[in-house]
Amino acid sequence: MFSFFKKKSPPPSADAATPSTTPSATPGAAPTPVPATQAPAQPAQPPAAASAAPAPAAGAFGWLRNPFAGKSAAPPAPASAPTSVPEPAPAPANTQAPAPISAPVSAPAPASAAAPAAPAPIAAEPAAPAQAAAAPAERKGWLDRLKAGLRKTGSSIASVFTGTQIDDALYDELEEALLLADTGVQATQRLLTELRRRVKESKATEPAAVKALLADALTELLRPLEKPLVIGEHQPTVIMVVGVNGAGKTTSIGKLTWHLAHEGAHVLLAAADTFRAAAREQLGVWADRNMVEIVSQEGGDPAAVSFDAVQAGKARGKDVVLVDTAGRLPTQLHLMEELKKIRRVITKAEPTAPHEVLLVIDGNTGQNALAQVRAFDDALQLTGLIVTKLDGTAKGGVLAAIAQERPVPVYFIGVGEKLEDLETFDAREFAQALLG
Ligand SMILES: Nc1nc2c(ncn2[C@@H]2O[C@H](COP(=O)(O)OP(=O)(O)OP(=O)(O)O)[C@@H](O)[C@H]2O)c(=O)[nH]1
Numbered sequence: 001m002f003s004f005f006k007k008k009s010p011p012p013s014a015d016a017a018t019p020s021t022t023p024s025a026t027p028g029a030a031p032t033p034v035p036a037t038q039a040p041a042q043p044a045q046p047p048a049a050a051s052a053a054p055a056p057a058a059g060a061f062g063w064l065r066n067p068f069a070g071k072s073a074a075p076p077a078p079a080s081a082p083t084s085v086p087e088p089a090p091a092p093a094n095t096q097a098p099a100p101i102s103a104p105v106s107a108p109a110p111a112s113a114a115a116p117a118a119p120a121p122i123a124a125e126p127a128a129p130a131q132a133a134a135a136p137a138e139r140k141g142w143l144d145r146l147k148a149g150l151r152k153t154g155s156s157i158a159s160v161f162t163g164t165q166i167d168d169a170l171y172d173e174l175e176e177a178l179l180l181a182d183t184g185v186q187a188t189q190r191l192l193t194e195l196r197r198r199v200k201e202s203k204a205t206e207p208a209a210v211k212a213l214l215a216d217a218l219t220e221l222l223r224p225l226e227k228p229l230v231i232g233e234h235q236p237t238v239i240m241v242v243g244v245n246g247a248g249k250t251t252s253i254g255k256l257t258w259h260l261a262h263e264g265a266h267v268l269l270a271a272a273d274t275f276r277a278a279a280r281e282q283l284g285v286w287a288d289r290n291m292v293e294i295v296s297q298e299g300g301d302p303a304a305v306s307f308d309a310v311q312a313g314k315a316r317g318k319d320v321v322l323v324d325t326a327g328r329l330p331t332q333l334h335l336m337e338e339l340k341k342i343r344r345v346i347t348k349a350e351p352t353a354p355h356e357v358l359l360v361i362d363g364n365t366g367q368n369a370l371a372q373v374r375a376f377d378d379a380l381q382l383t384g385l386i387v388t389k390l391d392g393t394a395k396g397g398v399l400a401a402i403a404q405e406r407p408v409p410v411y412f413i414g415v416g417e418k419l420e421d422l423e424t425f426d427a428r429e430f431a432q433a434l435l436g
Pocket residue numbers: 243244245246247248249250251252279326327328360388389390391414415416417421
């Protein structure tokens with residue numbers, strides 16, 4: 001299990017007013033909010049973790065605290081304050097993971113106040129150090145999978161250090177290996193310069209020691225990418241998810257939803273890919289699996305669906321609204337304009353939203369991923385990345401290129417198709433996994 005988000009204490013509930021009880025009651029025209037139905041505990045063959053898992057949020061994960069866990073373990077203080085957003089319908093998300101869910105649901109605001117250690121202002125956390133200490137067995141298992149996933153990238157870099165001498169040949173080989181791993185010219189040069197400095201300073205004599213110094217230099221380079229996703233500062237937190245076709249957007253949203261729901265968050269999905277029926281269906285399957293609501297519409301304007309979803313999320317006191325958009329290339333300018341419109345219209349529904357604009361990139365695309373980050377960032381002002389398919393890739397170095405050239409935080413990385421194959425990004429873990 002994991003906990004990947006931090007929850008800020010929501011402001012003393014604003015729009016409490018009108019929770020529309022049923023899943024529908026969507027304002028405006030068409031979109032059809034589909035209740036995530038009665039879904040039985042375990043749908044067909046849900047991604048492995050679903051069955052293996054829901055040890056309801058224990059909050060024992062690395063550098064992110066799990067405020068919902070606190071709430072569930074010890075039922076939040078009798079929601080004294082008239083609180084905020086009364087959760088209307090017995091939020092579907094909850095049925096499956098009784099403990100964490102129900103509690104937070106009904107009284108989001110005060111709960112967080114009650115949440116013991118939570119007041120901590122969120123944002124950028126000195127991530128790494130705490131992590132190792134807090135890391136439970138699950139984190140260890142994840143690290144093993146990450147290592148296995150990055151083996152293709154790592155083995156060629158690691159082979160540089162099998163010799164006995166630290167000489168120019170070693171640095172040349174390393175340069176080649178880093179470039180082949182799609183680390184990019186700038187990041188590669190920076191790493192080599194930094195490595196030479198560290199080697200000199202430490203008077204290292206063994207290639208193995210050089211490898212450890214490289215891990216340090218890489219960690220430092222990647223560190224700016226570490227940042228937790230913050231949930232709870234706004235209610236709902238509106239997250240718009242974008243990316244090229246097939247990058248893994250919908251799958252990542254599904255995984256994220258599962259984890260959020262199991263942390264006790266109430267999630268609403270918005271299927272803003274209104275053109276492709278398969279895309280909507282795929283998201284619908286994830287909604288059913290996670291027993292969360294979805295706003296979906298056949299045809300029509302993706303921006304309108306997003307607007308309605310945000311409105312519905314506000315009215316129903318959801319913690320998170322996740323907007324899935326259709327895949328597109330950044331060179332398809334009219335489609336990029338469509339994304340900008342979705343963004344604008346979301347802001348009309350909630351002036352502070354979207355709170356996150358996440359780009360999903362396929363780790364296999366190497367340097368092209370960097371081009372995608374640049375283009376989507378220019379168009380949409382990204383707040384974070386999800387990097388998928390780092391399993392089996394020989395191009396894992398691209399994160400170093402991103403850190404060097406366009407350091408948009410990496411909220412999550414994916415190393416497989418199963419639920420548990422999505423985790424928070426940690427610079428040192430990644431550097432170590434990358435170097436084998
Ligand atoms: N190996 C691996 N496969 C993944 C990962 N994440 C997603 N996938 C697979 O990638 C494929 C595409 O994923 P989708 O979630 O449909 O991608 P999408 O970006 O929503 O696609 P469009 O809606 O067409 O734009 C699916 O087969 C997923 O199972 C990952 O981390 N590792």
